[in-house]
Amino acid sequence: MDVLVVRNVxxxxxxxxxxxxxxxxxxxxxxxxxxxxxxxxxxxxxxDVDKKTKRTLLRVGVDTESDExxxxxxxxxxxxxxxxxxxxxxxxxxxxxxxxKYSWLKDYMxxxxxxxADKYTAQTALREAEEEFCSxxxxxxxxxxxxxxxxxxCMFIADQDVMQTAHNIIIAEENSELHLIxxxxxxxxxxxxxxxxxxxMYLKPGAKITFTMVHNWAEQVEVRPRTGIVQEKDTTYINxxxxxxxxxxxxxxxxxxxxxxxxxxxxxxxQSGVKDSIIDVGSRALLNAPNTSAEIISRxxxxxxxxxxxxxxxxxxxxxxxxxxxxxxxxxxxxxxIYAVPxxxxxAANLEMSHEAAVGQIDEEEIYYLTSRGLTEEExxxxxxxGFLSMDITGLPDELAAETQRMIDMSLDGM
Amino acid sequence: xxxLEVKDLVVEVEGKRVLNGVNLAxxxxxxxxxxxxxxxxxxxxxxTILGFPKYDVVEGSILFNGEDxxxxxxxxxxxxxxxxxxxxxxxxxxxxxxxLLKFESKQDPDEELNPRMQExxxxxxxxxxxxxxxxxxxxxxGEVKRSEILQLLAQGPLFTMFDEPDSGVDIENVxxxxxxxxxxxxxxxxxxxxxxxGLLITHLGYILNFVKADKAHVLMHGVIACSGDPDEILxxxxxxxxxxxxxxxxxxx
Numbered sequence: 103m104d105v106l107v108v109r110n111v112x113x114x115x116x117x118x119x120x121x122x123x124x125x126x127x128x129x130x131x132x133x134x135x136x137x138x139x140x141x142x143x144x145x146x147x148x149x150d151v152d153k154k155t156k157r158t159l160l161r162v163g164v165d166t167e168s169d170e171x172x173x174x175x176x177x178x179x180x181x182x183x184x185x186x187x188x189x190x191x192x193x194x195x196x197x198x199x200x201x202x203k204y205s206w207l208k209d210y211m212x213x214x215x216x217x218x219a220d221k222y223t224a225q226t227a228l229r230e231a232e233e234e235f236c237s238x239x240x241x242x243x244x245x246x247x248x249x250x251x252x253x254x255x256c257m258f259i260a261d262q263d264v265m266q267t268a269h270n271i272i273i274a275e276e277n278s279e280l281h282l283i284x285x286x287x288x289x290x291x292x293x294x295x296x297x298x299x300x301x302x303m304y305l306k307p308g309a310k311i312t313f314t315m316v317h318n319w320a321e322q323v324e325v326r327p328r329t330g331i332v333q334e335k336d337t338t339y340i341n342x343x344x345x346x347x348x349x350x351x352x353x354x355x356x357x358x359x360x361x362x363x364x365x366x367x368x369x370x371x372x373q374s375g376v377k378d379s380i381i382d383v384g385s386r387a388l389l390n391a392p393n394t395s396a397e398i399i400s401r402x403x404x405x406x407x408x409x410x411x412x413x414x415x416x417x418x419x420x421x422x423x424x425x426x427x428x429x430x431x432x433x434x435x436x437x438x439x440i441y442a443v444p445x446x447x448x449x450a451a452n453l454e455m456s457h458e459a460a461v462g463q464i465d466e467e468e469i470y471y472l473t474s475r476g477l478t479e480e481e482x483x484x485x486x487x488x489g490f491l492s493m494d495i496t497g498l499p500d501e502l503a504a505e506t507q508r509m510i511d512m513s514l515d516g517m
Numbered sequence: 518x519x520x521l522e523v524k525d526l527v528v529e530v531e532g533k534r535v536l537n538g539v540n541l542a543x544x545x546x547x548x549x550x551x552x553x554x555x556x557x558x559x560x561x562x563x564x565t566i567l568g569f570p571k572y573d574v575v576e577g578s579i580l581f582n583g584e585d586x587x588x589x590x591x592x593x594x595x596x597x598x599x600x601x602x603x604x605x606x607x608x609x610x611x612x613x614x615x616x617l618l619k620f621e622s623k624q625d626p627d628e629e630l631n632p633r634m635q636e637x638x639x640x641x642x643x644x645x646x647x648x649x650x651x652x653x654x655x656x657x658x659g660e661v662k663r664s665e666i667l668q669l670l671a672q673g674p675l676f677t678m679f680d681e682p683d684s685g686v687d688i689e690n691v692x693x694x695x696x697x698x699x700x701x702x703x704x705x706x707x708x709x710x711x712x713x714x715g716l717l718i719t720h721l722g723y724i725l726n727f728v729k730a731d732k733a734h735v736l737m738h739g740v741i742a743c744s745g746d747p748d749e750i751l752x753x754x755x756x757x758x759x760x761x762x763x764x765x766x767x768x769x770x
Contacts, residue, residue: 465607467607468607468609470569470570470591471603471606471607471609472609472612472617473590473591473592473595474567474569474591474595474600474601474603475595475617475620475621475668475672476592476595476596476620476621476672477592477620478590478592479590479592485612485616486609486611486612488611488612489609489610489611489612489616489651490610490611491611492611493611
């Protein structure tokens with residue numbers, strides 16, 4: 103049976119290895135090089151990374167010195183250089199090690215994300231088969247545990263023109279609570295690279311996961327994360343995404359499957375497009391069981407010849423489900439654009455779905471009001487944009503909420 | 518010493534003439550009242566003095582402290598000491614009252630709000646939670662007015678314009694608000710020591726029971742139809758409405 107599954111994954115991946123993604127500019131994968139899985143030495147302590155890297159990591163919420171973390175994971179290019187959990191509630195290791203430790207883990211691989219979704223997932227699957235090694239992290243919160251401190255995980259690209267792949271598996275066992283901060287960043291000398299991260303999350307009955315992701319890539323990096331979530335009954339999934347720095351292009355559409363009764367999902371995202379970035383980010387919730395609900399909230403600001411596609415898709419597939427989608431966008435110059443695509447799909451009677459989308463420029467009245475208090479027009483515009491983007495992220499424990507607010511502030515300061 | 522002088526001011530808004538040669542002179546220490554029917558151009562005069570871009574000065578000039586400020590930006594005028602409380606200010610998402618108060622009182626945004634402002638906020642019945650709300654978002658009429666006055670107290674302008682500061686305010690809060698208006702107008706000082714001045718738009722004149730004005734002006738059809746003692750003029754308007762001012766406006770235009 104297991105052999106058959108593996109063979110099917112490879113078989114499916116093989117067929118899809120050149121399959122263009124449904125969205126986003128097509129990337130020629132062959133232009134990027136594959137680093138070996140042991141190109142970098144393992145660190146004894148995450149604090150052993152050099153000062154520059156430390157600062158870079160901090161900007162994406164990965165604090166190498168903080169004691170308010172339950173664990174840390176760091177992948178450089180294809181090498182897992184650090185992985186350690188200090189919490190009794192949480193298991194953390196690289197995916198390969200986890201696969202060797204747990205024979206059951208195979209059943210979770212390529213379940214929430216399909217290997218033949220597009221060429222990025224396919225090439226990740228083929229690389230795993232070819233190298234007989236699976237990069238990425240495995241995080242599992244044990245049944246009934248509630249660790250308040252977050253696990254931090256970082257995908258770091260250290261070399262030019264690298265194609266980094268990762269296959270992350272996150273499992274929140276029954277009635278457990280798991281908080282994650284994931285940061286992605288590039289080294290100073292890197293201008294161009296490709297990142298493909300496959301993330302599969304599984305929430306067992308009564309579990310809660312909060313997943314807060316901050317991206318800070320170099321200007322010529324192509325980013326194609328592929329994220330799938332499976333929620334069983336009475337689960338809560340909260341996804342926060344923050345991107346305020348330039349990138350060449352990013353396309354992602356994390357999708358949650360609310361398969362169990364009373365499953366609830368919340369997606370909150372803050373995107374600021376600068377320097378010709380093409381940002382195509384969506385959130386999707388498939389409401390497949392009674393009393394499931396989802397909310398998608400996004401704020402996007404396009405500036406400096408950037409282009410943002412702000413997508414959202416709610417699909418109600420059984421009666422008695424609820425969804426709301428809210429998308430607000432500001433376009434700051436004539437060479438930038440925002441394309442808001444809110445989609446509501448109702449496949450049953452007696453369900454409730456709504457959306458609210460507004461895209462426009464900064465209201466002049468607001469600028470004038472602030473100038474009448476002594477701000478210059480530039481200061482006023484910047485205050486309004488910051489305010490617009492600094493939405494209250496909800497659903498996090500107090501410690502993490504404060505931390506996330508700091509992360510948002512820091513991202514906005516860097517704008 | 519003359520603080521604000523408006524000379525033969527002709528103003529167009531989107532090509533339409535709204536002010537037709539307005540003259541006004543306000544000395545330091547003085548408080549003037551601007552009366553007039555809806556659409557007479559009261560708010561236009563305010564916003565022109567403030568320098569909002571869409572108010573196009575076709576003729577005339579505005580002098581502040583003897584200096585011609587007609588061509589300055591709003592920001593520059595405010596930095597020189599002009600201030601205004603709006604009747605219906607816009608709500609701004611994500612910008613809190615606290616953020617603004619810090620800017621207006623020239624404080625470091627990363628530091629806590631200074632004790633003086635905290636004290637004043639309390640006096641104007643704002644709790645800590647309120648200061649973190651987005652400015653003007655979901656505020657009641659009275660909250661808007663009190664927040665405007667609180668911001669002006671942070672700014673400390675030399676010359677303040679108040680657009681209907683008491684509209685929508687509960688009777689019991691008018692007196693509270695008037696107390697702070699008097700501070701902004703130096704009324705808490707002896708007449709000889711007053712440096713600040715102001716101009717007040719009011720419809721009902723109720724606030725004038727608590728804020729003593731030196732002079733009233735009636736704006737009709739884009740000109741000052743008459744000026745004089747506030748009590749007398751208000752008395753006339755209460756009796757005859759603005760009808761009695763029509764003739765005067767025609768003579769003055």
